[in-house]
Structures are given as C-alpha cells and as structure tokens.
Amino acid sequence: MNLYTIDTGFFKLDGGAMFGVVPKSIWNKTNPADENNLCTWAMRCLLVEDGNRLILIDTGIGNKQDAKFFSHYYLHGDASLDSSLAKHGFNKDDITDVFLTHMHFDHVGGAVIRKGDKLTPAFKNATYWSNPKHWDWAVNPNDREKASFLKENILPIQESGQLKFIDAEAGTGFTKDFGLRFVSGHTESMMLPLIRYKNREILYMADLTPSVGHLPIPYVMAYDMFPLTTLNEKKALLGEALANNYVLFFEHDPVNECCTLQQTEKGIRVEATFKLEEL
Template identity: 70%
Template structure:
C-alpha cells in the first residue's frame, strides 16, 4: 500500500462559522482571518494505492461552478486536483474508486465535470463512487439549513451515471482489507471516515470531524455542524481513542498541517506532533 497527499486547492470560509461559539480573539491565534473575517482552508484529499485499486478520498470543489458561486469562496493557490495527481504520476482516469466522506460541495464537487457539450459527467471515468444510503438520502432531500452545501449538480449525475455504490451503515465495516469505515453523525448524517492500517500504524482521515489542529479543544465545534452536541460527544470519543491507540490524524482542511498525533495534557487533549504524510 502507498499513500499520497492530494491537494485540490484552497478556499476561504468565515472564521466565526468555522469555530462556532469560540470568540475570534481566541481562534485567530491558530487560524488568522483576513479583513473580511475569512480564514484560508485546504481541500486535502488522500490517494490510496492498494493492490489493483487506486482510491481517492474526497475531491474538493471542482471547477464546473460559475464565477458567481466561486467568488464566494475565494479559491486561491496553485494546487489543483489534476496537478496533484500528476505530481504522483497519476491522472483522473487511473482512479478506480472515489470514496466520498460526505456530499458537501467542498468534498465532492470534483466528482462531476462539464464535457465539451456542456453535459455533467463523472470526472473519473473508470471509477466507482462510494457513499452510503442514509447519507445519500439525507443529501438529495436536504433540510433548509444544509441545502446550500448539497448541490444537485454534484450529486445526482453520479447516480445517473450508474457508477454509484453504497457502503453498509455499519461502524467499522471493511472497505478493503486495510481500510475500515467509521461513521459520524454530528457534522452531517452518516459521514464516513476511512480508518487505514499503514506500516503498522493507524491513520484516521478526519474529514469534517476535525477540520484542523485549531479544532482539537472540545468546545471548538463548527457552526456548520447540524448536531453540535452530537459532534461534541463524537469528538471526545474519537480523540480519546486516538490518544490511547496512538492514531495519526489526517487533516483535510488544515491549511498548514497534514497530519498530527495527540497527547493528554492538563488542559485536556492537545496536539503532540505535526508532520507530513510522506514522513510516516
């Protein structure tokens, strides 16, 4: 098995929304905001080469949205999904499986592209797309609060292509011999977190359970989370498990840090070490 960091670019979101009830005077120490109160965030996907499978976990916003949409999110930096794949010697057509942690636009928007005729088609022509039925149903019938994050042009064409498959909603179910699927329900219903065994270690892809090291303290819960009290409980359990078992956490949105480990301190669980995936 080989693992590769794949950066799909950077975007900006409101700092207050990203840190919920935590005051700006505190959160800006780790995630400084610009003059519009926006913080920069990564869209850090993960590429897993496992036997004959080349699995891409999440794929960023993509580039099919119109200028009006994209200007709200201030896309910046030179990284793109295509450039990052090429850096490792791969192209989109090499991907066999696209694992979608959840269907918010910044995690699945790259799944679909517009072809030369303007039609919406899968960007990964040879891949199977993986979600789970509970989350899929949640996304295609969105509540009013979350509707802006579930864009039908990102989601419905996957099913229409015939390339969509569902993972059973069983926590700890095997996706491959080296990848288990963990479920979380606070950020959105039935978000999937890959739990990967690699070189004798466990790597947990955190998706929006833990966007950055700035979110490690328990009260640092995003206002975007549908069920913040559920997130609080889930985060506590995941972090305690990570400390006990010395997990490596892979951070999808942290603009600086790819991976971290945790330790127990007098103030609670905090970051221990940060490092790049390639250093494992």
C-alpha cells in the same frame, strides 16, 4: 499499500462559522482571519494505492460552478486535483474508486465535470462510494444544509450507474486495511476512513475535526447540524486516537497535514505535526 497527499488548492470561509461559539480572540491566534473575517482552509484529499485499486478519498471543490459561486470562496493556490495526481504519476482515468466522506460541495465538487452542456463523472473508470443514509440526506436536504448539497455535484454520479453504497450495518470495513468510522454530528452518516499504513493507523478527519485548531472538544463548527452530537463524537474518537496512537490526517488545515496526540492538563492536544510523506 501507498498513500499520497492530494492537494486541490485553498478556499476561504468565515472564521466565526468555522469555530462556532469560540470567540475570535481565541481562534484568531491559530487561524488568523483577513479583513473580511475569512480564514484560509485547505481542500486536501488522500489517494490510497492498495493492490490493484487506486482509491481517492474526496475530490475538492471542482471547477464547474460559475464565477458568482466561486466569488464567495476565494479559491487560491497553485495545486489542483489534476496536478497533484500527475505529481505522483497518475491521472483521473487511473482511479478505480472515489470514496466520498460526505456530499458537501467542497468534498464532492471535483467528482463531476462539465462537458459542453452535460455533467458527467470526472472519473470514468471509478466506482463512487457513499452510504444509503447519507445519500438520502443529501438528495433530500433540509433548508439549513441545502446550500451545501448541490444537485449538479451529486445526481450525475447516480445517473451514470457508477454509484455504490457501503452498508454501515454490515460492518466497518471498506477493504482489509481500510476501516471506517461513521459520525453524524456534522451531517448524517459522514464516513471517516481509518487506514492501516506502515504499522500505524491513520484517521482521516474530514469535517469532524477540520484542523489542529479544532482539537479542543468544544471547538465545533456552526456548520454542524447537531453540535452536541459532534462534541460527543469528537470526545470518543480523539480518546480512541490517543489510546491507540493514531495519526490524524486533516482535510482542511491550511498548514498541518498530520499530527499525533498527547494528553495535557487542558485535554487532548497536538503532540507533533508532520507531512504524510514523513511517516
């Protein structure tokens, strides 16, 4: 197995929304805001080369929305999904599986492209993976979350016939070395990959813990649908990660790709940060 970091660029979101009830005087030390109270966040995906399968975990925000949409998010940076794949000798047609942790636009936007007047899957040879509970949640969104579930990012996947579901009730594995954890505080049935690699376990944090700055248990995003559920899920999974010496892989941390954990007087905190390629 080989793992590759796939950077798809940066965007900006409101710092207060990203840290919920935590005061700006605290979170601004680790994630400094600009004059508009916006913080920079990565959209970092992961490519898993496993035998004859090439699995892409999440896809970034994509580029098919209009200028008004993108004006809210201040996209920047030189990296893109295509350039990052090319850096490692791959292109979109090589992808056999697109594993979507959840269907929020900054995770699934790159899964669909616009060709003329048509919306079509960006990865023509891939199977797209979700799970029944999250799919139903995404295509029938509640009023609070509907702005994050854009039908143009989601429905073309189903219409293409390339969509398959993982059955959470049947077990927690995707492949032999690619396990799963299901969490529902941020959104219903978000999937966190747990990958065995070089005799280590790498937990892909998605939006359960977007960055190193979110490791303290009460640091929960205002975007989360069920904050107390997130709090309990974080406590359990960070405890599991500490006990088993997992490596955490961060999707949104603008600086840190990975970290290990240690127990401190203040709780579970960072032990060391590093790039995935340094493992």
